[in-house]
Amino acid sequence: MNLKNVLKSIVxxxxxxxxxxxxxxxxxxxxxxxxxxxxxxxxxxxDAHEWHLWGPEHGGTTIYLPVILMDGGMKTFSxxxxxxxxxxxALDEDGHDLGFKYVANTELGYGFIxxxxxxxxxxxKLNFSKEGHPxxxxxxxxxxxxxxxxxFFGAILIIILTVTAASFYKKNGAVAPKGLAKFIEPLVVFVxxxxxxANIHGGKHEKYLPYLLxxxxxxxxxxxxxxxxxxxxxxxxxxxxxxxxxxxxFTLLITVLSGNKNYWSHIFAAPGVPIALLPIMxxxxxxxxxxxxxxxxxxxxANMAAGxxxxxxxxSIIFVNQSAWWGFLSVPMALFISVLELLVCFLxxxxxxxxxxxxxxxxxxxxxx
Numbered sequence: 001m002n003l004k005n006v007l008k009s010i011v012x013x014x015x016x017x018x019x020x021x022x023x024x025x026x027x028x029x030x031x032x033x034x035x036x037x038x039x040x041x042x043x044x045x046x047d048a049h050e051w052h053l054w055g056p057e058h059g060g061t062t063i064y065l066p067v068i069l070m071d072g073g074m075k076t077f078s079x080x081x082x083x084x085x086x087x088x089x090a091l092d093e094d095g096h097d098l099g100f101k102y103v104a105n106t107e108l109g110y111g112f113i114x115x116x117x118x119x120x121x122x123x124x125k126l127n128f129s130k131e132g133h134p135x136x137x138x139x140x141x142x143x144x145x146x147x148x149x150x151x152f153f154g155a156i157l158i159i160i161l162t163v164t165a166a167s168f169y170k171k172n173g174a175v176a177p178k179g180l181a182k183f184i185e186p187l188v189v190f191v192x193x194x195x196x197x198a199n200i201h202g203g204k205h206e207k208y209l210p211y212l213l214x215x216x217x218x219x220x221x222x223x224x225x226x227x228x229x230x231x232x233x234x235x236x237x238x239x240x241x242x243x244x245x246x247x248x249x250f251t252l253l254i255t256v257l258s259g260n261k262n263y264w265s266h267i268f269a270a271p272g273v274p275i276a277l278l279p280i281m282x283x284x285x286x287x288x289x290x291x292x293x294x295x296x297x298x299x300x301x302a303n304m305a306a307g308x309x310x311x312x313x314x315x316s317i318i319f320v321n322q323s324a325w326w327g328f329l330s331v332p333m334a335l336f337i338s339v340l341e342l343l344v345c346f347l348x349x350x351x352x353x354x355x356x357x358x359x360x361x362x363x364x365x366x367x368x369x
Contacts, residue, residue, distance in 0.1 A: 041308075041309060041312045041313065041316065044234075044236065044308065044312060045236045045239060045305055045308050045309060045312075046115060046236070047115060047145045047146055047147045047236075047240060047242075048115055048145060048146045049064075049065055049067060049079035049082065049083075049115060049143055049145055049146075050062050050063065050064050050065060050079050050080075050083065050146070051063040051065065051146050051149065051231065051235075053230070053231060063231075064078045064079045064080035064083070065078075065079050065143065065144045065145060065146065065149060066078060066079070066143065066144050067079050067081075067082065067117070067141075067143045068141075068142040068143050068144065069110075069117065069139040069140065069141060069142070069143070070139060070140040070142065071119070071139035071140070075139075077108065079143070081105055081108060082103060082105060082108070082110065082112040082117070083103065083112070084105075085103040085104050085105035085106075085108075085111075085112060086103065086104055086105070086106075087101045087102070087103055087104075088101060088102055088103075088104045088111075088125060088126075089101055090102055090113075090126070090128050090132065091128065092128050092129065092130045092132070093127065093128070093129060093130060094130070096130075098128055098132045100132070102126055102134075104120055104124060104125060104126070106120065106124040110139075111125070111126040111134070111136065113126070113134060115145075116134075116138065116141075117138060117139060117141055118134050118136040118137070118138050119136050119137045119138070119139065120136070121136060146235050147235055147236070147237050147240050147242075147243065149232075149235075150222070150225065150226075150232065150233075150235035150237045151222070151237055151243075153225065153232040154218065154221050154222040154225055154237065155218075157221055157225075158217050158218065158221050161180055161183070161184055161217075161221075162184065162217070164179070164180045164181075165177075165180050165181040165183075165184035165185065168180070168181045169181065187216070187217070187220075188213060191209070191212055191213050191216050191353060192205070192209060192213075195212055195216070195350070195353050195354050195357050196208060196209045196212050196357050198357075199354065199357035199358045199360075199361040200357055200360055200361040200364065201361060201365065202364075202365075202366060204364050205357075208254070208258075208357070208360050211250075211254060211356075212353050212356060212357055215247060215250070215251075215349075215352060215353055215356065216349050216350070216352070216353040217349075218247075219238055219247070219300065219348060219349040219352055219353075220345060220346060220349035222237045222238050223238050223304060223344070223345035223346075223348060223349060224342075224345050225237070226238060226239065226304065226308070227338065227341055227342070227345070236304065236305060236308050238300060238301075238304045238348070239301060239304035239305035239306075239307075239308055240301070240305075241297065241301045244296070244297045244298075244300045244301040245297045247296070247297070247300070247352065248293035248294065248296045248297035249293065251293050251296060251356040251359060251360075252289070252290070252292075252293040254356075254360060255289075255292075255293075255356075255359045255360050255362075255363045256289065256363070258360055258363045258364050259363040259364075260363065260364055260365075260366070262365065262366060263362065263363045263364070263365070266285075267282065267285040267286065267289070268282055268285075270285070292355075292359055293359075295355075296352055296355055296356070299348070299351065299352075300348050300352055303344060303348055304344075304348065307337065307341045307344060310337050311334050311337050311338055311341070314330045314331075314333050314334040314337065315330055315331070315334050316330075317329070317330040318330055
């Protein structure tokens, strides 16, 4: 089961649970509304080549982002040209209708489906397998997508916050913090004392403190921005598995490259383990190196994506049941989950930084007799 099907299952489950009391008389209409709500929620939590602000999906207020492709040279154009292409019925290799459509722009020579760009064939169409998967080649896509733009916004905000706080201390010295410094200093001290120093011993925490501070503020700020419904917020950056896997890989590389003799000896020659068991234990230990960052990746992705899905599913109750009265239930519940998400934003940033420090600390720990 791919990631898209997993997300669809989660969305449908949430909508079904929140709409259990709908009568059988309007069951068919409710199912149609649930399908529409599912598409809207999936559209929100997935990355896109546009930033939809308000209004209908087609014809509303939208910021079309630049498409950058490497396909026999660099090609750049607005994503509006992709979205405004002609809709074509998707046919499998035997010519049977697959039940959905895709966008084809024959002038550009590209097809567009599920936010992925494919090269059109000689007939200006996409080829699909019987399972409905496109078989056309894909160009290298370096486009500025919604999540990419959100990442830039988050990075700029982090730079502004940290540079402003640093400038305050550079100008005034070691004085009581004021302004933004009152917000930044407690977080920096918290990461230094309760995350880095608590898990990386022997004074070695200072070497890794810049990385731990970076991932903490990156995750925390972008988590918060994801809760803001309007530009520059609203993107599901930290709920995108492509982002969380990169952060996890950074932690993996730093851990492995920082590992000392004691760390590697516990992997390839664990103390107290009989030699006959080493061929079994070594592969297990090597797999364990990969499962730790994998857990980091899944935890952050699942928690942030689930938060967006639940809030949107709660709001969708009103439209699924076609009754404004449901707002008296769904809106307070969505508000409660949104407030809870504020805690989750900080908690996930803390957990990622703390576990990263724990893994690094284990890698640089000296042998104790």
